Amino acid sequence: MNNIVILPIIIPAIAGLILVIFRKSVGFQRLVSILAILVMGFVSVILMGQIRREGIQTLQAGGWAPPFGISIVADMFSALLLLSTGTVALFCLLFAFQSVGKEREAYYFYPLFLFLITGVNGSFLTGDLFNLFVCFEVMLISSYVLISLGGTKLQLRESIKYILINVVSSSLFLLAIAYLYAMIGTLNLAHLSIRVAEAGQDSLMTTVALLFLIVFGMKAALFLFFWLPGSYSAPPTAIAAIFAALLTKVGIYAIFRMFTLVFYHEPQITHLLIGILGAITMILGAIGAVAYWDIKKILTYNVIVGVGFIIAGLASFTSTGMMGSIYYLIHDIFIKALIFLLGGTIIHLTGTSKLNEISGLIRNHPYLGWIFFIAALSLAGIPPLSGFLGKVFITRGTFETGYYWLGAIGLITSLMVLYSIMKVFMNVFWGETYLSKEMEKGKAKGPIMFPLGFLTAITISLGLGAEGIHEYVRLATEGLLNPNLYIEAVMGGNQIR
Amino acid sequence: MKPNDVILHSVTKAAVVIILTFSIYLFFGGHHNPGGGFIGGLSTASGLVLLYLAFDIETVRTNIPIDFKKVAGFGVLLAIMTGFGSIFFDVPFLSQTFGHFDLPIFGETELATAVLFDVGVALAVIGTAITIILSISEDG
Numbered sequence: 001m002n003n004i005v006i007l008p009i010i011i012p013a014i015a016g017l018i019l020v021i022f023r024k025s026v027g028f029q030r031l032v033s034i035l036a037i038l039v040m041g042f043v044s045v046i047l048m049g050q051i052r053r054e055g056i057q058t059l060q061a062g063g064w065a066p067p068f069g070i071s072i073v074a075d076m077f078s079a080l081l082l083l084s085t086g087t088v089a090l091f092c093l094l095f096a097f098q099s100v101g102k103e104r105e106a107y108y109f110y111p112l113f114l115f116l117i118t119g120v121n122g123s124f125l126t127g128d129l130f131n132l133f134v135c136f137e138v139m140l141i142s143s144y145v146l147i148s149l150g151g152t153k154l155q156l157r158e159s160i161k162y163i164l165i166n167v168v169s170s171s172l173f174l175l176a177i178a179y180l181y182a183m184i185g186t187l188n189l190a191h192l193s194i195r196v197a198e199a200g201q202d203s204l205m206t207t208v209a210l211l212f213l214i215v216f217g218m219k220a221a222l223f224l225f226f227w228l229p230g231s232y233s234a235p236p237t238a239i240a241a242i243f244a245a246l247l248t249k250v251g252i253y254a255i256f257r258m259f260t261l262v263f264y265h266e267p268q269i270t271h272l273l274i275g276i277l278g279a280i281t282m283i284l285g286a287i288g289a290v291a292y293w294d295i296k297k298i299l300t301y302n303v304i305v306g307v308g309f310i311i312a313g314l315a316s317f318t319s320t321g322m323m324g325s326i327y328y329l330i331h332d333i334f335i336k337a338l339i340f341l342l343g344g345t346i347i348h349l350t351g352t353s354k355l356n357e358i359s360g361l362i363r364n365h366p367y368l369g370w371i372f373f374i375a376a377l378s379l380a381g382i383p384p385l386s387g388f389l390g391k392v393f394i395t396r397g398t399f400e401t402g403y404y405w406l407g408a409i410g411l412i413t414s415l416m417v418l419y420s421i422m423k424v425f426m427n428v429f430w431g432e433t434y435l436s437k438e439m440e441k442g443k444a445k446g447p448i449m450f451p452l453g454f455l456t457a458i459t460i461s462l463g464l465g466a467e468g469i470h471e472y473v474r475l476a477t478e479g480l481l482n483p484n485l486y487i488e489a490v491m492g493g494n495q496i497r
Numbered sequence: 498m499k500p501n502d503v504i505l506h507s508v509t510k511a512a513v514v515i516i517l518t519f520s521i522y523l524f525f526g527g528h529h530n531p532g533g534g535f536i537g538g539l540s541t542a543s544g545l546v547l548l549y550l551a552f553d554i555e556t557v558r559t560n561i562p563i564d565f566k567k568v569a570g571f572g573v574l575l576a577i578m579t580g581f582g583s584i585f586f587d588v589p590f591l592s593q594t595f596g597h598f599d600l601p602i603f604g605e606t607e608l609a610t611a612v613l614f615d616v617g618v619a620l621a622v623i624g625t626a627i628t629i630i631l632s633i634s635e636d637g
Contacts, residue, residue, distance in 0.1 A: 006590040014577055020570030061580075062591040072590075 004050070005059040005074045007043045008082050008121045012036050016114035026105050030097055033110040037093060037117070041086030048079045052475065056489035058127065066491050067191040071127035073490055076476035077326065078124040080469075081253060084333045085124070087458070088245045089117050091451035095341055096238035098448045099348065104150050104236070112149070116142040116242065123250045127490055129180070129187045132254065133173055136219070140166050143247060147235045158234035165227040169218035176211040183208070190490035193262050193483050201265035209263035209270055213255065213277075220251025222311055223277040225304045229288065232303065233296035237344025244303050245337035249329065252310055256325075259314060260480045267317050275315030275398075279409045281308030286413040289420035295343045295353045295428075298420050302339070302379065305417055306332045312406050313394040321397020323477045328390025330469075331378070331462060335387065338375050338455040339421075342368070345448065346428055349440050355424065360433030364440075367449060369429040371456050376425050378459045380418035386462035502551070509551035516544035524619055534615035538622030545623070546630055554634065565631065569624025576617030579610055 015036030019029050051057055051074060059072040074082075093113065100109060119139025126132050144166075148159035181187060183205065184195045196205065218224045228248075232240050255274070263270055285304030292298050310332065313325030343353075345368065350358045362369040378385035391414060398407035462469070479485055524537030548557050580591040595609035 003584045003590055006584075010577055010581060010590075014574065014581070017570050017574040017577065021567050021574070023566075060589055062593065063589045 002057050002059050004043060004047060005057050005072045005125065006061070008040050008047070008086075009072075009118055009125060011040045011043070012114040012121065013118040016111040016118065019111040019114070020108065023106070023108065026102065029105065029110040033093060033114055034090070036114060037086055037090045040117070040121070041083065041090065044079055044082040044086055047074055048076070048083060048472065051076050051079055052472065056479065056486060058490050067186055067188045070131050071188055071190065071490050072125050073127035073189075073486065074125055075479040075486060075489070076472055077253075077256070077479055080326065080330060080472055080476055081124050081249070081333075082121060084330050085117065085120055085246060088333050088337045088455075089113075089242065091455050092238050092242040092245070092337060092341070095241070095448065095451040099344070100236055100238050101150075107149065108145075109149060112142045112145050113242070116146065116246075118142075120246050120250055124253060127189050129177055129189060129192065133170070133177060136173070136250070136254075137170065139247070139250060140170070143243065146239050147231060147243075149239075150236065155234045158230045161227055162231040165218065169215050172211065172218075173215040176208060176215055179208045179211065188490070189257070189261055190487045193487055194491070196262055197265070201263060205263070206266055206269055209258070209266075210273070212258050212263075213270070213274065216251045216254045216258070217277065218251075220248045220255060220311075221281075221304050221307050222251070222255070223281050223284075225281065225285070225307070228304060229297055229300040232300045237341060237348070240344065241337045241340035244299070244340045245333045248303060248307050249333055252307060252329065255311065256314055256480065260322075261483050261486060264317075264483065271315050271317050274311055275403055275406050278308045278311035278315055279406055281305075281311070282409055282413040283308075286416035286420075290416050290423075293355045295347060295355065295424060298424055299340055299343045302417060302420065303336055305413055306336065309391070309394065309410055309413070312410055313390075313397055315406060316394070316397035316401045316403060318397045318400045319477050319481055320393050320400060322480055323473055324390045324393025324395075324397055326390075326473050326476050327466070328387070328394060331386040331390055331459070334455055334458050334462065335375060335379050338452065338459065339379060341452055341455070342372050342375060343424075345452070346372075350435060351440075355427040358428045358434070359431040360429070361435075362429040363433045364436075368452075369425075371452055372425055372429065374456055375459065376418075376421040378463065379421055381414055384460075384463050386459045386466075388463060389466045505551050509547055513544050513547055516547065517541060520544060524615065527615060528609070528611070534618030535622055537615075538619035539626065541619070542623045542626035542630075545627055549630065549634070554631065565624045565627040567624070569621050569628060572617045572620025572622075572624055574617070575620065576614050579613045579617065582610075 015032050019032055022028060047057065056073060056075040058074075060066060061070040061072060063069070096109070096113070116139055119135050119137075119142060122135030122138060123132055126135055144159060144163050147162055148155050177187070180192070184192055184199070186192055186195060199205070201209070214224070216222070221228045232243055234240075235243070259270060259274065282305055285301050285308060288301035289298050289305060292301070306328075310325050310329050313321040313328065315321075346358070346361065347353045349361065349365070352358065374385070378387045381387035381391040391410070395407045395410055398404070398410070520537050520540035523532040523540055524534065525532075527533030527537065545557075545561070579593075583590055583592040586592075593610045593614075595607055595611070597605055597607055600606050
């Protein structure tokens with residue numbers, strides 16, 4: 001019994017509901033939402049300490065014994081993601097204060113933001129397949145409203161596509177759960193793992209595993225990413241940034257959980273396929289990032305490349321590769337939020353997202369320019385910054401398994417990512433200055449720069465201080481590669497099998 | 498010319514009482530019979546929608562001056578808080594308890610905290626359903 005595990009889920013939920021009831025005062029809304037995110041982040045730090053000392057933390061909701069009730073499980077992998085979520089949400093929220101506008105703020109922006117965080121945290125913490133589905137829906141329904149909130153033409157068109165795609169993938173998710181339940185007869189992830197191991201992963205089970213791969217692939221923009229570039233360029237900057245930072249990561253987390261805890265018996269089929277999908281995703285994403293001359297498009301295709309890269313670490317299925325994936329996942333959450341906020345700020349300043357209409361911003365905005373430069377280098381994985389270590393480990397992992405092609409594709413696409421983001425930097429910041437300060441469409445002063453500065457500081461310190469979080473990442477990898485630790489923590493001494 | 502819908506009004510007045518009574522019956526039957534918070538809330542909402550259909554929105558709003566968005570929010574909050582309360586008693590989240598009480602009119606009754614959760618669900622359903630109906634029926 002350990003109620004702290006549930007707090008990251010219900011704190012944002014309760015705060016959001018209070019804000020639904022007291023809608024009128026925007027100041028109150030800002031205060032409560034910031035407090036909720038701060039408390040949530042604080043709780044996840046405590047949780048990380050506890051997991052480090054005592055192993056995986058579990059809570060059986062309602063006090064029912066493991067396979068019968070819902071287990072809430074926090075292992076180091078979830079806790080790291082929780083802390084990253086809290087931090088990135090805090091900075092997106094600070095950015096939203098300046099940029100999202102009174103109109104949206106008065107119409108439930110903050111409650112929806114908090115519900116989104118509730119869904120994300122719930123997905124990271126749940127130990128039950130159906131509860132994972134519910135948390136996915138909590139997250140998705142909030143994201144539907146956030147993507148269409150404001151009701152501009154572009155937002156409405158893209159939200160229709162986004163909702164359609166997600167309704168289809170959610171019903172496939174439900175179908176996959178139904179198949180699995182019909183074969184195995186349980187929904188608790190730990191219990192599923194035991195029963196799949198007992199029954200053996202035959203070809204039918206592998207088929208269901210692949211159905212799960214399709215579902216989570218759709219959510220995580222792994223190969224089935226056709227919906228992503230449009231949807232992520234529609235909403236306002238702060239919302240697009242939190243989407244880019246978190247939503248695909250939840251899909252990736254689900255793939256990791258399912259294919260390390262439940263379906264890990266046939267890696268030569270499932271994990272090879274995951275590797276192939278990851279390779280295709282990287283290639284297509286990188287082609288998209290190189291091809292476009294539009295800031296929003298380039299950034300959204302970079303999200304897709306990142307997904308492919310993280311998945312490559314899982315495909316290797318070695319401790320080095322997994323460790324790389326976790327490093328890269330954490331880095332990716334921060335860097336995608338930072339790069340989207342930067343892109344949004346540039347568009348806010350110049351009033352256009354087309355690269356050939358912008359030039360020479362460095363003269364009037366030196367800080368913005370150099371922050372963008374650091375972010376670009378970090379995105380590509382240049383050594384002292386945070387993207388480097390993950391890339392090294394993932395590449396080593398793929399080489400260890402013998403997937404040389406996968407590692408090579410990863411390295412080549414890194415080059416293409418660097419090219420695409422440097423193209424943005426050189427076009428936007430260098431060259432002749434078109435716009436004088438007075439002609440600019442918006443301002444980028446003080447408050448809007450704080451979140452950008454802090455996120456840059458985080459990406460630098462994650463790179464320099466990688467040794468500091470190594471212990472936590474190692475524990476997370478250990479948890480992923482030994483499903484028995486998870487099973488023991490959830491089922492305990494329970495004899496029911 | 499104003500249409501004369503006296504029959505509709507009279508039937509509605511009688512029917513709404515019956516529907517609301519039935520929905521309360523469904524709600525309290527949930528623990529031992531088919532029923533519960535969701536269906537109870539939905540049938541309450543259907544009774545209110547009948548009122549909106551028979552009379553116009555303004556009339557009903559002056560007689561039932563409730564912001565249904567807040568009802569929905571309060572309902573979910575209540576449901577979470579019944580779970581949250583268990584934290585203070587040092588038992589796992591969402592634990593429930595019950596006891597037998599000697600109430601003035603009902604005699605000995607079994608009261609369970611699960612009912613509070615169900616009240617929350619019912620309020621959320623009522624609030625959501627009426628909010629949807631009202632916002633698609635209004636202009637702007």
